[in-house]
Amino acid sequence: MTAPLTAPNRASAPPSGASAVDTVLLANSIRALAMDAVQAANSGHPGMPMGMAEIAVALWHRHLRHNPGNPHWPDRDRFVLSNGHGSMLQYALLHLTGYALPLDELKRFRQLHSMTPGHPEVGVTPGVETTTGPLGQGLANAVGMALAERLLASEFNRPGHAIVDHRTYCFAGDGCLMEGISHEACSLAGTLALGKLIVFYDDNGISIDGKTKGWFTDDTPMRFAAYGWNVVPNVDGHDVEALDAAIRAAYGVTDRPTLIDCKTVIGKGSPNKAGTKQAHGEALGKDEVALTRRALGWPYPPFEIPQEIYDAWDARERGAAFEGDWQRRFASYKAACPELAAEFERRMSGKLPVDFGARAAALVQQQLAKAESVATRKASQQALEAFAPALPELIGGAADLTGSVLTNWSGSKTVTAKEAGNYIYFGVREFGMNAIANGLTLHGGFIPYVGTFLTFSDYGRNAVRLAALMKIRVIFVYTHDSIGLGEDGPTHQPIEHAAALRLIPKMELWRPCDTVESAVAWARAIERADGPTCLLFTRQNVPFQKRDEAQVAAIRRGGYILGDWNEGAARRAVIIATGSEVGLAMGAREALAGEGVGVRVVSMPCTSVFDHQDEAYRRSVLPEGVPRVAVEAGVTDYWRKYVGLDGAVIGIDRFGESAPAATVFKFFGFTVEHVVAAVKSCL
Ligand SMILES: Cc1ncc(C[n+]2csc(CCOP(=O)(O)OP(=O)(O)O)c2C)c(N)n1
Numbered sequence: 016m017t018a019p020l021t022a023p024n025r026a027s028a029p030p031s032g033a034s035a036v037d038t039v040l041l042a043n044s045i046r047a048l049a050m051d052a053v054q055a056a057n058s059g060h061p062g063m064p065m066g067m068a069e070i071a072v073a074l075w076h077r078h079l080r081h082n083p084g085n086p087h088w089p090d091r092d093r094f095v096l097s098n099g100h101g102s103m104l105q106y107a108l109l110h111l112t113g114y115a116l117p118l119d120e121l122k123r124f125r126q127l128h129s130m131t132p133g134h135p136e137v138g139v140t141p142g143v144e145t146t147t148g149p150l151g152q153g154l155a156n157a158v159g160m161a162l163a164e165r166l167l168a169s170e171f172n173r174p175g176h177a178i179v180d181h182r183t184y185c186f187a188g189d190g191c192l193m194e195g196i197s198h199e200a201c202s203l204a205g206t207l208a209l210g211k212l213i214v215f216y217d218d219n220g221i222s223i224d225g226k227t228k229g230w231f232t233d234d235t236p237m238r239f240a241a242y243g244w245n246v247v248p249n250v251d252g253h254d255v256e257a258l259d260a261a262i263r264a265a266y267g268v269t270d271r272p273t274l275i276d277c278k279t280v281i282g283k284g285s286p287n288k289a290g291t292k293q294a295h296g297e298a299l300g301k302d303e304v305a306l307t308r309r310a311l312g313w314p315y316p317p318f319e320i321p322q323e324i325y326d327a328w329d330a331r332e333r334g335a336a337f338e339g340d341w342q343r344r345f346a347s348y349k350a351a352c353p354e355l356a357a358e359f360e361r362r363m364s365g366k367l368p369v370d371f372g373a374r375a376a377a378l379v380q381q382q383l384a385k386a387e388s389v390a391t392r393k394a395s396q397q398a399l400e401a402f403a404p405a406l407p408e409l410i411g412g413a414a415d416l417t418g419s420v421l422t423n424w425s426g427s428k429t430v431t432a433k434e435a436g437n438y439i440y441f442g443v444r445e446f447g448m449n450a451i452a453n454g455l456t457l458h459g460g461f462i463p464y465v466g467t468f469l470t471f472s473d474y475g476r477n478a479v480r481l482a483a484l485m486k487i488r489v490i491f492v493y494t495h496d497s498i499g500l501g502e503d504g505p506t507h508q509p510i511e512h513a514a515a516l517r518l519i520p521k522m523e524l525w526r527p528c529d530t531v532e533s534a535v536a537w538a539r540a541i542e543r544a545d546g547p548t549c550l551l552f553t554r555q556n557v558p559f560q561k562r563d564e565a566q567v568a569a570i571r572r573g574g575y576i577l578g579d580w581n582e583g584a585a586r587r588a589v590i591i592a593t594g595s596e597v598g599l600a601m602g603a604r605e606a607l608a609g610e611g612v613g614v615r616v617v618s619m620p621c622t623s624v625f626d627h628q629d630e631a632y633r634r635s636v637l638p639e640g641v642p643r644v645a646v647e648a649g650v651t652d653y654w655r656k657y658v659g660l661d662g663a664v665i666g667i668d669r670f671g672e673s674a675p676a677a678t679v680f681k682f683f684g685f686t687v688e689h690v691v692a693a694v695k696s697c698l
Contacts, residue, residue: 036327038255041076042068043311044111044324046284049103050307051317052124052131054298059125059133062282062294063101063217066252067186070215070277073258074184075108075330082334083113086142089363090341092181093144093160093458097153098188098217099134100296106131109142111320111328116140122318137457137485145457146485149477151194152450154214157185158200159454159463161212161272162430162439166410167460169435171359176348178341178359181211188217189227192235199447204272205243208432212272213265217252219281225292236276245271252277270432284311362408362460365488365544374405375538379567382530386559391552391594392494394533396421399464401534402541403437406462409541410455412439413466413492414448419554420466420494445471449478449491456487462541464490468500469509469551472516482547483521489547490540496526496551497648498683499595504673513593514653516549517622525621526551526647528597529559532620535570539624551594555676558598560618573624574636577616578604584613588694589643591617591657596646596665596685603690614694615641622657642697646690648683663693 049064064071080092096105103124109116116130123129130140134148144160147153161183168179191197204212216235220227236248245268247261258277265273282294285307299307308314315321349356361368378401382394403409403424413422417440428436441448445467452463472479472493482489498508517524523543525536533552540548560577569575578601580587588607592600597618604614617636619625625633637643643662645654651666658664665684672679680686 036323038069038072038076040324041072041327042255043284043313044320044328045071045104045107046311047308047313047315048107048110048121048318048320050285050299050304052103052106052121054301054304055122055317056125057298059103059298060100060296061103061299062221062288062296063098063188064104064107065285065289065294066219066279066281066283067101067104067215067217068283069253069255070186070217070258070279071104071108073255073262074215075112076328077259078262079184080181080337081112081142081330082338083109083142083331084335085338086114088338088341089459090179090181091338093157093164093183095145095153095157095160095183095185096135096147097157097185097191098150099147099153101186102131102133102135104186105135105143106140109140111325112330113328113334114142116142118318145454146481149481150188150190151192151196152453152478152481154185154187154191155196155200155447155450155478156454156457157183157212157214158204158209159451160458161204161209162207162451163455163458163461164211165209166430166435167362170407171355173348173352173355176344176351178345178348183212185212185214186217187214189219189222189231192216192233193222193231196446196450199444200451201239201244201272202242203441203444203447203451206432207430208243208270209272210269213262214272214274216274216276217279218276219279221281221290221292221295223292223295236274239274243271245273247273247275250275250277252279253283286310365459367542368405370405371541374402375534378402378534378538379531382534383562383567385530386561387530388556388558389530390554390556391527391529391533392421392554394527394530395492395494395537395550395552396424397530398534398537399424402537406541407437408460408462410437410439410461410463411465412441412448412452412463414441414445414471415443416467420468420492422464422466422492441465445474446478449475449482449489452489453478453482453485453487456482456489457485462488462490464492466492466494468495468507469493469512470495470507472509472512472549479516479522479547479549480519483519486521486545487547488544491547491549492552493549494552495554497553497595498667498671498679499648499676500554501676501679502673505670508671509649510667510670511650513551513647513649517653521546522549523547523621523623524549524551526594527620528592528594528618529557531560531562531567532570532618536620539571539621553595555595557595560597560601570620571624572628572632573621573626574617574619576636577601577618580613580615581608586611586698587613587615587641588697589615589617589637589641590646590690590694591619591637591643591654592646593619594647596648599685599687599690600646602687603694606687606691607694612694612698642694644690644693644697646685648680648685661697663697665690665693
């Protein structure tokens with residue numbers, strides 16, 4: 016069962032002490048729990064867990080270094096179920112190996128507030144490393160995790176002290192590999208030579224619509240070989256020994272990621288549904304469950320697992336030993352390199368350096384003093400230049416637009432196959448980039464920020480959504496944030512994007528108007544540990560806005576009074592503006608003051624943060640009974656909740672135009688005269 020090791024490093028060694036109960040029983044215990052839980056819920060996907068049961072036995076019973084008693088131990092192997100519809104496989108494994116996931120929770124599979132939601136969700140079930148279900152993204156998360164491991168190892172390990180030394184394992188199905196994101200992420204994983212990433216392909220020839228040969232005829236092994244992966248082809252996915260050998264073979268290849276192509280039968284064990292699309296996503300049915308029990312020789316009633324099978328699966332002791340070994344090694348590392356060890360602990364905890372707040376305040380003061388009128392993308396780069404030297408956890412990148420989105424800074428060092436760094440050239444792969452960034456955060460030790468044009472946020476949007484759902488700190492930098500990008504025209508001019516991103520629950524989107532708001536937005540994004548942030552920046556220059564200290568402090572409230580009316584003003588209105596339109600609003604305020612109309616300008620760089628302020632503050636900024644006009648170079652609907660039906664919105668409800676920025680702005684009515692007229696129409 017335990018062949019000699021092929022690779023020298025610690026993570027290559029299989030765990031010792033795994034109990035030798037018949038692997039058939041181990042696999043069938045997964046099958047039984049999966050089919051019974053799906054049957055009880057009358058909802059779910061029994062086919063994948065039943066088809067991947069032996070793969071799960073080979074990996075989880077023999078190789079995975081995890082500790083059910085401490086799912087957060089830093090040097091654990093990472094396991095990602097990219098084909099997350101097979102969630103019962105993961106729940107069965109977590110339960111059987113001894114995580115705090117009681118049998119009752121399996122009985123409540125897919126029920127309200129259970130620990131066993133329809134698809135695995137990080138933060139809900141102990142041992143789940145990432146939220147999966149949207150196919151292909153887990154695979155990209157796994158690439159991010161493997162990259163995180165490699166970068167942390169190179170940063171923190173010292174001769175004789177391999178404190179970061181673990182593998183990333185991923186299960187993926189046809190669906191994951193059909194998704195384009197698998198190409199983006201796996202191609203880059205090959206280029207970056209992520210040798211500790213091992214992917215098990217559940218090659219069962221079935222997806223929801225039936226036999227995949229009607230729509231998926233790629234030669235997957237050749238495809239991955241072409242990416243530069245090590246491929247173990249044609250492995251019998253129901254032969255634990257063959258799988259074990261394939262895993263060992265993967266350990267021997269340290270300079271390339273490995274794909275193990277496992278030939279499996281979906282729903283294996285079910286006499287009438289195995290190998291069919293019916294096994295994919297429906298309960299087998301009472302009768303078929305009974306027939307499957309008989310065919311498997313599994314005499315136990317639903318949700319009953321014999322003690323000796325529990326005992327054989329139980330990984331608690333082994334897991335505690337793995338972690339204990341690491342803790343001892345970490346203690347000796349700490350003795351040898353106390354500062355590095357403290358820094359490693361800080362990084363893995365996600366805490367910022369204690370002086371971060373002071374740094375952020377200093378940048379704001381600097382920008383106030385410089386009073387520069389530059390593009391906010393430039394202001395963003397200045398923020399990076401100020402923060403990144405003191406934040407080694409910041410890891411950046413862009414989807415082949417570095418020179419435009421300005422996500423690099425003077426200390427950027429390129430990550431390559433051979434060298435560690437803090438900047439990733441993702442290539443033109445927006446979705447892969449975002450999901451890899453999610454993986455970097457989920458692994459721990461990093462705060463990723465990734466950039467592209469705002470209009471291409473759609474390409475990677477579902478990963479942005481998942482970052483919000485997972486409540487993880489990832490910073491999405493979007494520049495060229497309006498028609499103000501000019502000549503590239505309507506394909507590149509975002510219209511609905513800011514509003515659409517704001518609609519994602521838990522999202523914080525900042526659209527700063529100048530260097531000072533940009534500094535505050537970056538600081539807030541870095542400090543926000545429990546969710547992602549979108550930072551929107553202009554291509555074109557924007558005017559610096561003067562503020563007093565109270566106004567500077569109020570930026571953090573998401574919306575604040577930038578320019579107020581005179582106390583005595585008789586005719587009053589509020590203009591709410593964001594980003595490049597704030598300057599316009601200030602111009603209109605001045606013009607209207609000359610006509611005896613008192614106008615307050617509210618700069619609202621982050622609507623959701625403003626919405627979370629207490630009512631008294633919100634009312635003090637947006638008083639009742641005063642007409643409101645919103646100005647933003649994007650769809651108008653979003654602003655109705657602020658201006659009401661009687662207010663006005665100056666925005667754009669069609670696609671843009673190709674022309675120089677000034678011409679396009681004028682064409683769409685982003686002029687002082689038009690804003691003045693809109694205000695007057697509301698008085
Ligand atoms: C992005 C995305 N699109 C569609 C789905 C719906 N869906 C869930 S499973 C599945 C088919 C997956 O096929 P495969 O990976 O072969 O799974 P198996 O049938 O082997 O369980 C689809 C289309 C999804 N979860 N994610």
